[in-house]
Amino acid sequence: MGSRICMNTSCGAKTTVQWKKGWELKSGEIADLCYHCGSAYEKLVYCDTFHAEESGWRECSLCNKRLHCGCSASVPVIEIQDFGGVWCVTCAKISGCHSTKRDGVPSEAPISEKYSNACDLQNTQLSNSQKRILLVTGIS
Amino acid sequence: MGSRICMNTSCGAKTTVQWKKGWELKSGEIADLCYHCGSAYEKLVYCDTFHAEESGWRECSLCNKRLHCGCSASVPVIEIQDFGGVWCVTCAKISGCHSTKRDGVPSEAPISEKYSNACDLQNTQLSNSQKRILLVTGIS
Numbered sequence: 001m002g003s004r005i006c007m008n009t010s011c012g013a014k015t016t017v018q019w020k021k022g023w024e025l026k027s028g029e030i031a032d033l034c035y036h037c038g039s040a041y042e043k044l045v046y047c048d049t050f051h052a053e054e055s056g057w058r059e060c061s062l063c064n065k066r067l068h069c070g071c072s073a074s075v076p077v078i079e080i081q082d083f084g085g086v087w088c089v090t091c092a093k094i095s096g097c098h099s100t101k102r103d104g105v106p107s108e109a110p111i112s113e114k115y116s117n118a119c120d121l122q123n124t125q126l127s128n129s130q131k132r133i134l135l136v137t138g139i140s
Numbered sequence: 141m142g143s144r145i146c147m148n149t150s151c152g153a154k155t156t157v158q159w160k161k162g163w164e165l166k167s168g169e170i171a172d173l174c175y176h177c178g179s180a181y182e183k184l185v186y187c188d189t190f191h192a193e194e195s196g197w198r199e200c201s202l203c204n205k206r207l208h209c210g211c212s213a214s215v216p217v218i219e220i221q222d223f224g225g226v227w228c229v230t231c232a233k234i235s236g237c238h239s240t241k242r243d244g245v246p247s248e249a250p251i252s253e254k255y256s257n258a259c260d261l262q263n264t265q266l267s268n269s270q271k272r273i274l275l276v277t278g279i280s
Contacts (some may be wrong), residue, residue: 025222055199056198056226058196058209069196069198070196070198070209070226071209072222080211082165082212083149
């Protein structure tokens with residue numbers, strides 16, 4: 001058991017009341033985070049807390065939540081959309097368009113009118129003619 | 141063969157001298173692009189050309205090239221780094237840290253001193269103590 005260190009580059013704590021898990025590293029290992037940083041990660045406010053001044057921020061096209069794109073800590077909570085923009089994972093799940101669908105895992109039924117057509121409308125930046133073409137060609 | 145349309149939302153051309161391939165859609169299909177937009181995509185200047193005013197831009201930590209994060213068109217040319225920041229795919233390949241390594245495909249030998257230690261230094265935002273810990277624990 002080697003020494004541990006909080007892998008939040010702005011923290012670097014070597015001791016903590018409890019080590020927590022962060023994002024997945026390229027190696028497949030999981031980043032170590034101290035209790036404070038790991039708690040922010042668990043609450044989905046890690047980037048809001050530690051990367052507020054960094055570049056790369058976009059907004060969820062559905063709920064306008066700020067999302068830190070191009071950041072390993074935010075990869076799991078961002079859905080990049082086919083034709084522009086990003087969704088937060090919460091909106092993606094509610095809409096039923098979360099990428100788990102790709103793996104054949106059925107998504108839950110849409111729970112609000114706001115999101116009920118979100119899958120069909122995920123190409124919100126497309127013109128009506130473009131949407132029609134996609135519908136005809138079966139791309140969704 | 142249904143009608144085709146350029147899937148660049150700011151274009152929407154229905155005719156072109158030659159259809160070109162764009163990014164991969166969630167469905168696994170490939171976006172159709174007209175010759176003009178597809179050429180920009182092939183030359184890796186698609187986002188520079190069409191998304192210059194959008195949010196989400198960051199800079200490659202090594203060469204400072206602007207990268208449009210949180211955009212389906214740029215996903216293939218951006219390497220999100222474990223401990224912050226992004227690299228352009230060119231720098232990632234030169235450094236030998238391109239993600240193809242994860243698939244067991246040997247990367248080419250580093251070709252310049254600038255990049256020769258880039259893999260070890262990909263955590264450029266880490267403190268020296270954090271780098272030491274990573275070295276000891278074997279995380280690279």
